[in-house]
Amino acid sequence: GENVEQHPSTLSVQEGDSAVIKCTYSDSASNYFPWYKQELGKRPQLIIDIRSNVGEKKDQRIAVTLNKTAKHFSLHITETQPEDSAVYFCAASRSGQAGTALIFGKGTTLSVSS
Amino acid sequence: DAGVTQSPTHLIKTRGQQVTLRCSPISGHKSVSWYQQVLGQGPQFIFQYYEKEERGRGNFPDRFSARQFPNYSSELNVNALLLGDSALYLCASSLVGGRTEAFFGQGTRLTVV
Numbered sequence: 001g002e003n004v005e006q007h008p009s010t011l012s013v014q015e016g017d018s019a020v021i022k023c024t025y026s027d028s029a030s031n032y033f034p035w036y037k038q039e040l041g042k043r044p045q046l047i048i049d050i051r052s053n054v055g056e057k058k059d060q061r062i063a064v065t066l067n068k069t070a071k072h073f074s075l076h077i078t079e080t081q082p083e084d085s086a087v088y089f090c091a092a093s094r095s096g097q098a099g100t101a102l103i104f105g106k107g108t109t110l111s112v113s114s
Numbered sequence: 115d116a117g118v119t120q121s122p123t124h125l126i127k128t129r130g131q132q133v134t135l136r137c138s139p140i141s142g143h144k145s146v147s148w149y150q151q152v153l154g155q156g157p158q159f160i161f162q163y164y165e166k167e168e169r170g171r172g173n174f175p176d177r178f179s180a181r182q183f184p185n186y187s188s189e190l191n192v193n194a195l196l197l198g199d200s201a202l203y204l205c206a207s208s209l210v211g212g213r214t215e216a217f218f219g220q221g222t223r224l225t226v227v
Contacts, residue, residue, distance in 0.1 A: 001173075006156075032214050043204065043218040044157065051214075089156050095214035098169040099145020102206070102216055104156035 002027040004092050006105025013080050015114045023090035023105050024072040032095035033066060033073045034102070038087045047088075048075070080112045116140070118207050118219035126225045127195050135190045135222045139207030145169075146188040147216065148180060149204040157204055163188055164210060192224075200226045 003026040013019050025033075031052040036044035050057045050064045050073065057064050061080075066073040077084060087109050091102040119138045127133050139146050145164045149157035162170035163182035182188045186207075192199055202223050206216040 034215065043220050045218075046215055049215060093214070093216075095208075097211055098162065098164040099143075099147070099210045100206075100208040100214045100216045101147045101159055101162035101170045102149075102157070103159055104149075107156045 002030055002092055002094070002103040004090060004103050004105040006090050006108060008108060009106065010109045010111070012111045012113065015080060015082060015112055017080055019075075019077045019080055019084070019110055019112075021075045021088055021090065021108045021110075022072060023074070023092075024070075025092040025103075026071065027092065027094065028068075028071065029094050030092040030103075032093040032100060033064070034091050034093075035062075035064060035075050036089045036091065036104075038089065038107075044089060077110075080110075082112050082114050085110055085112045118205055118217050120203075120205050120219035120222050122222060123220065124223045124225075126227060128227055129195055129197060131195050131226075132191065132193045133195060133224060135192075135203050135205075135224070137188045137190070137205030137207075137219060139186050139188070139205075140217055143207035143209055143217070144186050145208045145210050146182060146186065147206050147208075148188070148190045149206065150174075151202040151204055151221070153201070160190070195226045197226050200224060 034049035063076045147162040148160040151157040159172040161180045
């Protein structure tokens with residue numbers, strides 16, 4: 001089955017710096033790669049996603065890149081702000097006719113200090 | 115539109131007991147998946163259901179079971195509870211065949227004592 005590895009487990013940056021989180025996956029049939037942000041005691045919230053037919057996607061300060069050959073994808077946050085502090089999870093899914101079932105990485109705790 | 119709703123929000127059970135958790139998907143979503151999130155870890159996939167049939171299963175023991183009803187709501191059952199079953203149980207729903215975002219409910223916090 002699918003296995004997702006995520007690094008680093010913790011990341012501390014200064015406000016305004018960039019943050020990069022990297023994930024690798026094992027199942028070449030996975031075709032959907034979302035990133036979730038989870039604040040303490042709350043549900044995971046989708047922040048950006050990318051499908052396997054796209055190499056890069058950007059939404060304001062957040063971007064995701066996908067390298068299908070190497071089976072890895074990355075989250076890039078620019079101009080970080082204290083409110084970006086949270087746990088971030090990458091996930092992979094073989095999304096299709098039965099919907100989406102996600103295999104998650106172990107998470108990255110991002111701390112942005114002002 | 116209401117989002118994914120789960121009940122109850124919190125639950126305390128004793129070792130050996132059985133528990134049933136409930137999930138109502140977003141209207142129009144026919145696919146439901148369940149996840150277990152132990153404190154400090156990422157959510158772990160338990161089950162996926164679509165059209166009342168199990169379409170995927172994670173690496174969980176047979177004590178875990180689920181079902182989906184004609185209205186696409188779902189229940190997760192856990193028998194013979196262990197202390198290690200204490201976790202946040204998340205339900206997510208999604209459309210099929212097209213846009214594939216999974217929307218999560220607020221979760222059920224299960225504590226086994």
